[in-house]
Amino acid sequence: MHDGIHVEKAGLPSATICTDRFIPTARGMAKMWGAEEYPTIFTEHPIENLDRGQLRERAEGLATEVVTILTGS
Amino acid sequence: MTSSNETTTANWDDIFNAVEALYDLGWTDGLPILPPTTDKVAEFLAAGGRDGAEIVGELPERRREITAEKVAANAVMAGCRPEYMPVVLAAAEAMLAPPFNLVGPSSSMGGAAVLVIVNGPVVQELGINSRNNLFGPGNRANSTIGRAVRLILMNACAAIPGLYDRSVIGHPGKFSYCIAEAETETHWTPLHMERGFSAGQSAVTVFASEAPRQVRSVGRPEAILYAIADVASSLGTSLSTSGSVGDPAAGIRQGETVVTIAGNSGLWRDWTKASVKEFLHSRIRRSVADFKRAQVFPGDVEPGDEERMVPLTASPEDILVVFAGGEESNMSSVIPSWGPKVGSTSVTREVRR
Numbered sequence: 001m002h003d004g005i006h007v008e009k010a011g012l013p014s015a016t017i018c019t020d021r022f023i024p025t026a027r028g029m030a031k032m033w034g035a036e037e038y039p040t041i042f043t044e045h046p047i048e049n050l051d052r053g054q055l056r057e058r059a060e061g062l063a064t065e066v067v068t069i070l071t072g073s
Numbered sequence: 074m075t076s077s078n079e080t081t082t083a084n085w086d087d088i089f090n091a092v093e094a095l096y097d098l099g100w101t102d103g104l105p106i107l108p109p110t111t112d113k114v115a116e117f118l119a120a121g122g123r124d125g126a127e128i129v130g131e132l133p134e135r136r137r138e139i140t141a142e143k144v145a146a147n148a149v150m151a152g153c154r155p156e157y158m159p160v161v162l163a164a165a166e167a168m169l170a171p172p173f174n175l176v177g178p179s180s181s182m183g184g185a186a187v188l189v190i191v192n193g194p195v196v197q198e199l200g201i202n203s204r205n206n207l208f209g210p211g212n213r214a215n216s217t218i219g220r221a222v223r224l225i226l227m228n229a230c231a232a233i234p235g236l237y238d239r240s241v242i243g244h245p246g247k248f249s250y251c252i253a254e255a256e257t258e259t260h261w262t263p264l265h266m267e268r269g270f271s272a273g274q275s276a277v278t279v280f281a282s283e284a285p286r287q288v289r290s291v292g293r294p295e296a297i298l299y300a301i302a303d304v305a306s307s308l309g310t311s312l313s314t315s316g317s318v319g320d321p322a323a324g325i326r327q328g329e330t331v332v333t334i335a336g337n338s339g340l341w342r343d344w345t346k347a348s349v350k351e352f353l354h355s356r357i358r359r360s361v362a363d364f365k366r367a368q369v370f371p372g373d374v375e376p377g378d379e380e381r382m383v384p385l386t387a388s389p390e391d392i393l394v395v396f397a398g399g400e401e402s403n404m405s406s407v408i409p410s411w412g413p414k415v416g417s418t419s420v421t422r423e424v425r426r
Contacts, residue, residue, distance in 0.1 A: 002134050021239075022239065024235070024236060025180075025236060025237060025239060028236050028237065029237075032135060032136055032231075033136070048316060051371075
């Protein structure tokens with residue numbers, strides 16, 4: 001969250017993905033940095049145990065949302 | 074970065090009302106704390122020799138500047154005596170030093186506590202316990218210095234459980250985790266002198282770590298060290314995992330490990346801390362086969378995996394040996410670091426008086 005918000009503040013579009021166990025923490029960080037509207041993608045927790053194929057599958061499922069945030073369309 | 078420096082004042086004419094009000098403010102660790110009155114905070118700042126506005130350290134990721142006043146207020150709330158302030162300040166400076174990377178261990182699911190190890194003359198002067206019931210309870214200096222560190226984390230560094238502190242299980246050391254080395258009762262070089270300080274200096278070492286794991290072994294030194302190495306080589310610790318490794322070539326995290334060794338120093342007359350570390354470093358390891366069975370490494374166990382060993386510490390110097398604990402028996406403890414050294418490294422700072 002911290003890095004995504006700062007990249008965005010520096011003028012580079014960013015999309016941040018968090019697992020859904022961290023929704024309050026992510027929202028808290030956004031608020032702390034005055035970026036309450038910062039768009040964050042939440043995905044089901046956990047991802048630590050996913051193998052390469054499963055992780056790719058998860059990422060593909062989020063790709064459209066990432067593009068939407070990055071392009072603002 | 075001024076968000077931590079807003080001051081709230083209130084008038085409480087009754088201690089019980091004050092304690093309840095402090096709960097309502099969310100400033101406690103779950104146990105009652107003392108009110109940080111203006112006079113008391115000023116007294117603690119004077120004892121620490123600091124101006125209240127002095128910046129002790131920063132936590133830029135959370136937009137926090139930690140002032141001496143915040144340290145003093147939390148030391149008062151923790152139940153410290155004013156003369157403990159230099160130790161609390163040194164601990165705060167150490168955990169806010171960049172190599173400690175406080176944002177990591179204070180937020181992680183790994184549930185680290187900050188172990189505070191005190192060395193030097195200040196141990197005797199303040200009566201910090203290094204012997205029986207090493208990890209508590211019962212001694213005011215240990216209990217309240219360790220507690221002050223936790224309250225600083227929660228109140229000044231925003232390590233709020235459930236919000237920015239995302240520990241999955243945490244551990245009891247997160248209430249208080251402060252020990253001293255019994256350096257006057259051993260021929261071993263005290264920890265702070267191994268790290269460049271002199272015998273006349275006092276110092277605090279902070280270590281982001283799991284809970285202590287007791288090692289019961291009362292044989293010869295080799296037997297004791299063999300048991301310590303076995304406990305330190307466990308699967309399931311923060312070190313024996315393949316997530317967030319420091320050195321990808323190692324495959325696992327390879328952090329630091331604190332080992333406390335108690336009992337009678339005479340038993341160790343033929344040993345130095347260096348020889349203890351060498352002995353342990355070569356034995357704190359686990360087979361590739363075990364790491365595969367525990368799915369730390371991928372794949373099935375193959376011929377040769379039982380014999381291929383992976384060290385859990387990169388160097389003997391990553392094992393911090395502390396002579397401490399009751400003298401009744403040679404009971405030891407193993408304390409694995411929260412993560413790899415790249416995530417957080419132990420830091421030692423002088424107690425300035």
